[in-house]
Amino acid sequence: MTRKKLIIGLVLVVCHCVVELEAQLQVGFYRSSCSLAEFIVKQEVRNGFIRDNGVAAGLVRMHFHDCFVRGCDASVLIDTTPSNTAEKDSPANNPSLRGFEVIDNAKARIEALCQGVVSCADILAFAARDSFEITGGLGYDVPAGRRDGRISLATEASSNLPPPTFDVNQLTKTFSNKGLTQEEMVTLSGKNHRLYTQNCSANLGYKNL
Ligand code: HEM
Known part of the structure; x- marks a missing residue:
């Protein structure tokens, strides 16, 4: 297996194996219910990347931070309320997590097209996935059909x-x-952090996968 394929495989492991519901996920889940969903997300990642190429790294990290807390349920996107400090505002995420506007923009466009589906x-x-691809990585199919969570606790972000x-x-x-081996941890974190460092040095990053 090439190194690129290994990295993609491991990103998939983080993204999809930390939730028990994984077996129910399907590639092409929105093919009939909202056929443009994946295309719109790709467009919005591209738009975000043009505005600030750092959002690509931000979105990969956001997915990791989402999946490690209650599985990949978008709990990282939930806002803090007067009675609850959400994951978003834990020190692990605030102020360093970035790219929220890309998700918001994609969600708004998708909702306008197929309400309450994606x-x-x-x-x-x-x-x-699109962030990984736009920065020079290989694309991969994303099994879909996740449900959004309603619980988001800053304390759980800090503990997970x-x-x-x-x-x-x-x-x-x-x-x-989370069911990941030490080798998977080293590969995932080493590779992603190297990309991040490269991005800091004069936009040359992301291509050296
Ligand atoms: C092994 C444990 C890990 C630790 C302790 C860790 C910690 C960190 C820290 C402290 C930062 C800098 C945040 C800042 O901007 O202030 C960072 C950035 C980043 N991490 Fe991790 N990380 C880990 C694993 C991972 C994994 C598994 C991934 C991806 C699957 C990942 C992806 C990233 C990315 C892409 C960035 C750059 C984010 C950006 O530029 O916005 N990290 N990480």
């Missing part, structure tokens, strides 16, 4: 997402809690 969780999963102070044993444990 979940935000799937939009985020598609957007992460690894802080940068963790040592290798703590990181390994965090990932094994």
Whole structure:
């Protein structure tokens, strides 16, 4: 297996294996109910990338941060209310997570076309794939059919997402809690963080996959 294929495989593992409902997901889930959904997401990722190419990295990380807390259920997108501090506002996500406007724009266009059909969780999963692709990675099919969650707690983001102070044993444990091996953890985090660093250095990043 080539290194690129391994990375894509592992992104898929993070994106799709941390939820028990995975077996029910299907590639082409919206083919008849909202056939333009994936196309619209791709367009909005491209628009966001043109405005600020950093959003691609932001969306990959957003998907990771969503999936590690209650599965890939878009709970990371829920806003804080007077009675609840949401995942979005945990120190793991605020202020560093970015790309929310890309998801909002895609969701608004999709809702205008097919109301109440496409979940935000799937939009985020598609957007992460498209972000990976637009930065030079290979494309891959995203099984869809996720349901959006309604619970979003900042405390759960803090307890499920690894802080940068963790040592290798703590990181390994965090990932094994989600069914991921140490090798998968190293491959995923090493590769994604290298892309991030490259982006910081004069727009040369993302192509060196
Ligand atoms: C191994 C545990 C991990 C730790 C401790 C960690 C921590 C961090 C931190 C501290 C940042 C910088 C955030 C900032 O801008 O202030 C970051 C960025 C990033 N991380 Fe991770 N991360 C981990 C794993 C992962 C994984 C598994 C992925 C992808 C699947 C990922 C994708 C990214 C990306 C794409 C960025 C750049 C985001 C941007 O530029 O907006 N990380 N990470």
